[in-house]
Amino acid sequence: MTFLAPVALTLWVAAQIPLATQVELPTGETVELAADYVVYENDVLTARGHCELRSGPNVLRADEVTYSEATQVATATGNVMFVSGLMAAIADDVRVDLRSNEATVKGGLFMQKKGVTPEALQAAKTPDELRKLGETPVLMSGTRIRRTGETAFSVDGLAFTPCQCGPGEPSWRVEAKEANVKMGERAILTWPVVYVRSVPVFALPWLYLPLAERRSGLLIPRPSNSGLNGFALDAPVFVTLGESYDLTFTPGIYTGGGDITNAYFSSIEGTEIREPRTNGVKGPRLLTEFRYVPSDHTRGRATLGFLYDLRPRLNPVTFDFLRVHRQIAENTWVPTSQIIDDKRGLRGEASWQHTQDLGDGWHDRVDAYFVSDGFYTRDLTADLLVQNYNYLRSTAVVYQRRDDRYLGLDVSLRQDLRYPFRFFQPNFIPTAASATGVGYNPHGPTTFQRLPGLTLALPQRPLFGGRVMGGMQVEYSRLAPLRSGGFADDGADGFFSPAGTWRSPGTPLETPPELLPKDGLEGNGLLDPSEREGRDRVTLSPLLSTSYGLGTWARLTPSLGLRQDVSVGEVSGRTAARGYALADLMLDSQLARTFTDRDTLYRHTLSPSVNLRYVPGGWGHGLTALNGTGTGTVPLVYDELDSGVPLQSDGRVRGFLHAVVAVDQTLRVRKGPTTREPLRLRIGQGFDLSRIAPVAGRDTVQGSVLRDTFARLSASAGVLTAGALVRMDPTTRDITQLSADFTIDNGKGNALYARYDDLLAVKQLSIDRGLDPLAQGPDFVRRGVDMLVGDAPRPLPSHNDQVDPSPTERAQALTAGTRIKLGFGLGLRYEALVQPLYKDLNSQESQPLAQQTFGVSYGPACDCWRIEGVVILRRNQTPEFAGVNLSVAGFGSFGSGG
Template sequence: MTFLAPVALTLLVSAQIPLATQVELPTGEVVELAADYVIYESDILTARGHCELRSGPNVLRADEVTYSEATQVATATGNVMFVSGMMAAIADDVRVDLRSNEASVKGGLFMQKKGVTPEALQAAKTPEELRKLGETPVLMSGTRIRRTGEAAFSVDGLAFTPCQCGPGEPGWRVEAKEANVVMGERAILTWPVVYVRSVPVFALPWLYLPLAERRTGLLIPRPSNSGLNGFALDVPVFVTLGESYDLTFTPGYYTGGGDVDGPFKDAEGKPIRETRPNGVKGPRLLTEFRYVPSDRTRGRATLGFLYDLRPRLDPITWGFFRVYDRSNPDAPVQTQEIVQDRRGLRGEASWQHTQDLGDGWHDRVDAYFVSDGFYTRDLTADVLVQNYSYLRSTAVVYQRQDDRYLGLDVSLRQDLRYPFRFFRPNTIPAEATPNNVAVDPHGPTTFQRLPGVTLALPDRPLFGGLATGGLQVEYSRLSPLRSAYADDGRDGTFAPYGLWRPASAPLNFNYFALPKDDLEGNGLFDATEREARDRVSLRSRVSTSYGLGTWARLTPSVGVRQDVAVGEFSGRTYQRGYPLADLVLDSQLARTFTDKDTLYRHTLSPSVALRYVPGGWGRGFIATRPEGSGTVPLLYDELDAAVPLQPDGSVRGFLHAVVAVDQTLRVRKGPTNREPLRLRVGQGFDLSRHAPVAGRDTVRGGVLRDTFARLSASAGVLTAGGLVRMDPTTGDITQLGADFTIDNGRGNALYARYDDLLAVKQLSLDRGLDPFAQGPDFVRRGVDMFVGDAPRPLPSHTDQPDPSPTERAQALTVGTRIKLGFGLGLRYEALVQPLYKDLNSQESQPLAQQTFGVSYGPACDCWRIEGVMILRRNQSPEFAGINLSVAGFGSFGSGG
């Protein structure tokens, strides 16, 4: 039922006041009237005391009801109550003129109800009892109502609150001078004004509203303002396509952010203001299509286009293209003038879909696409979102049965690190080049999984139940979209300006003086590069378990991994395999405590796990070293890096061990089970040097690997966790993480998260060092390893002021949300990088970004409006926008 339905129904039924205690109305309907006192005198019917008028599902109660046959005017006064189905109304008095079809209401309040039966509403005896029953999604009032058609009405002085505000007076409302209503279709409001506690905060000259579930119409406009994109206005229009499909068109316009200091300076040395490089300006249209044709299928697709009026960015430098001054032909220089080549049409698309196909088959799609690498960061001011490096899309069709899993999947990635345009030329304008010749720069190449097929047979009984075994077979194809090889040069990575950092180059060497990577983008497949690759990988495992009395259990297992791969461009084939042997010894001690109706169970579970790989056969893909002689293994994915590899791509054997103790505390009270405490403490070991394994003489570092402890706890409104890993050989904390949240469930919260990781320096990465060569075990180890390789110093770092190839990467996120009693909300969040120093002054500047939010919303929380301010490092405070969230409006404003 729509939110104006009570107005119309009250008019119709109020116009059917009976002429007698039981009589046929002018409409032909027979109604029943009951009261303490009824009199008919001089063509006037008067009923007093507990008046009750019933007509089918409609019930009208009042202290007094009168009807004049001569004037055809009916009145109901004193505690007026009206119920029709799930609609209820109360008023001080109602006056209806049947000749003009006009009704005047005093002290009226109309309510749409839910969560209660019509019979319960009809049984209510007082207005207060009626207001408290069930939930009230819609509250409204009107001073004058006139019927203009069979289902059309004109309402003066309309005021409504289309949300579940409870039985009390709402903290907000919408008022309109006049409303033209067609029941079940639409309402046109003239000069609607939003009031918050009697204070007008927003007004429109005209507003079209749908009045039924899934009715086509205009939704709530969404204004916003930010320093990045200026003022913006989105106006969504909802279009229903039946019960299971709908569309939302959202046209909008961005005015563009203000000017900023440019790289050029005036005669006084002050920066010259120019157009902001980031952000958007121009019209936008976003289309959203939703479908739920059955309880097994649902999905959502979006398609957005933006015509950006800002000048294009250089995909290499991230700055504007500049016009060259050629007055001196021998030495043309770049000028301040910006090449006015608009960015033009930009866009986005997404598709999320899930479906149960029956017989255990399912499919799922999570696909996202943007037209260029900077599209996302140009639309948002948040520094975390702006630093997303990749956009990943996946699709999978699979069958999951008790005895098998079979799936077909694809995975695509878009590189968002540079403002390259995808599937469009990235031609540099001729006037932006010294020689006045337009060029097309080579962008980064990403490998896509097209496709992957997985068959997994989970563990099942073997040999009459003496053991269990499982098998997994996977085929995967990794390839760039537009070629059969990456063409990424000597170092195997895309680098701005086509430069690369040889291992022999000092780390503090001027980047722009580095040698040119003559192999990058040359259109040839070189020995240092990766080509498209097809691989079949098989993993089998057989295990059994033996009880050692009542105190321990021993679980041995053996397995084999075998990979076979072929290069699509060269046709070269590779195969690599190795056996794995595991041995796990574990035990558990438990004690139970009882306190009244609460049961506490504490468990202590020590364990020792060993994994042995004696070596392997064959080798994987390799590439020529970018300088010098020799080869290096090529790693495409996590399975290629599953075990340590020799330079020729063969497997280096290992013997790993992890000793750990787990403690848990579980609490059961009635049907509720909680785990308020879990602690795991352990130590990793690499015993390879003491085992008869292939290549053991190449193992470096001590026997001990990371010592670790992981804690999670919860108590009442507090949840917390922590993780620490330490390399006992070097004494370095390789990883430290902690987080906590205090949330009372009523909108007040305090939260923080801290992460500290031993990471590879950017200069070392530029030189080609594996980013996982340093850090904690969980980073360094492969999927078939228990612990990672030991960190080791690199010879090329020994002549540096700081010879370590690593640095600490730290980040602290802390924030709070406070909801005050009168609807005001406050939000603060800070991103802190404790070790950050200004590159020029070397001053400590730990605060990377601060976010301030001030919001207001009614007690029902059906909507909330928030203004957001962002302060980023070395920048002025920026008004990041206005957020308007709408919920609980029923059909109004929800798009169905």
């Protein structure tokens, strides 16, 4: 006889439990039965009071158990508990018909457990104790259950919650009229309905659910809606490929955002015109994700996505649609409102993240990202911060790290996302859409890639009997474009322009781009004297240092280093060798005091320091290019090592003497084995004792001795973490940088956060005039890697425009937001992006609010899923419903992400 096989079915457990105290049943099985009272009368076995039945790993407890041999019906009533392995069940009463393998359950609840041993479950004495043990990934129940196979069941009135909602009553559930369940594999539901509390919120005619770890099946569909891309629906399908590999296929569709009014073209043609948005996507999409974890030492994730975009193609020069041009005079064509029907077609993305421990200290790591065109990312998202990403960077490295050396080979690739150029398809502008009446293929931006870099670093070790420490680094790097013949082809000014124009020195800053002269050298396919070419460089950097104690109050640490590099131009074959010595002297001290409060130890330290760095000059020179006027040269700067020290116009090193005086304070708190640092403050002053630095191609410009005065603070106390950084030029009293951030997070879903940045930056027009972008701004941006301080902000010597004589501008941004999780499952989210200095280009009115994001969400207390509606309000636009986000987690194999 199989007494609780249907009970197990009801509770999603298949087990055969005989009912007799060491008595052979009709099935030939025996069980151990213990109870306060057992009687066998008229072919009916009755056990009352603390009934306990054991058969192998299966344990049944109830207040009363009966079995009729005549009807072959078994019942268990009162605090029914059943345990089989990590599956547990409770019920008020259960009636089982062994002839039909059917069971009727009242008040039944099945719990799939984890984080607990089977022995602990078997030892539970009450239903409440059984509920609280371990974690409960799945809660299920049913009213009528029939066994259709060894591990298969048919269930009527199914209700379940496949997540870790805790042992109590879940706040949500899935109910189905009928379900076909195969334990450990899947459940096929007929007319499933999702209930939140007692409110039905979602229904389907049929649903397949995986019920085992890594079981293939359909995951939760993800609907969304936004003004950018309209309604969108993704339907992910999970496919397992064994224990270590799986795939997720996500077909989807974007219906596209609504048309907008184009006032510019209506003024030309005298009528209001409705046309598609220039940004956004429309069409079908397929995203494939492959994950692998073949061992503890190797893991990775790769994605490949394709989108067939039905929107009209953009002109990469004007960022507008390809429009039919109309000739109004000789050699003069103007655009009309007619859009050329040339679909954007196939677009896509790919990524690969991989880490591996190769053994013997060897490791590799890949972080690769690729998109089909420069506007792919901003077309898929409405977030302003993501839309403003200028470059997409991919890196790969294989290295060996040991105590005595580091050896690494790396590559780094960048994709320029500033323009809508297509990377793997032609960008041909047809004749009908050309402002000259002649079709052409515009020259896209050329980015330089690190292909490859090879680094050998020997960390400092004792030399000459341990009195001196010595180390060395050797690096080979190749920076070159992947195409364009091995050089930038950026023309006379060395800057890329989509329209092929250039701004020569002396051009008024207010001159609009369309009135600038054409740069005849840009995109001509020739390496001109003003352009960068691919270059190979070898750099040698040895370092010697020692340290002397000055009694018990200070320490003196002198060091001497050298940087020598040799560069070769890959196209011209030009060679250049540049070198310089660095002398460094550090004098520091530390005062400390310790306080004790019961079991807590407080340690406050005060550490003053003086750091001097001297570069007497150098020998040789780096690679140079012809300047925009053709009257001299400018040094070519490819990376941070090329701009590590001030350079003269001919590429030679300009010597300097820098100093930084600083005081550090820290407070550390130790309680038991835990140590934290709730406060750190650094205050300092920079000095340029050489007073000379290059500005805008001029080799000698007298500067101030004083450089930035700075203070940096980091603090934490309980739920609060905060930080601040301020830099000021004491000679002009300009704040060159002000940054601050704080977060208050109670760890329960409630948080308040903000970050503010105020930078003194170089205007783009001033950069076009020839000002080095590293010559202005906060110290950490503009100082070279071998310098202690950078140049001070100052006007350009040739900057005499009456309209706007200042070469710099302030860039300010404030991001602030809050998250609130209410007790009944409701969540609220708000975030604002503020640009305090922004003014409307036409009215000049202050409009600081750039973007506001509002989110309202609901999810159960376990947070195994959460659905959120998002509304975005952008500057000068109406509120936009940006989408519905459904995140799913904690379902085991049922779903992840969303």
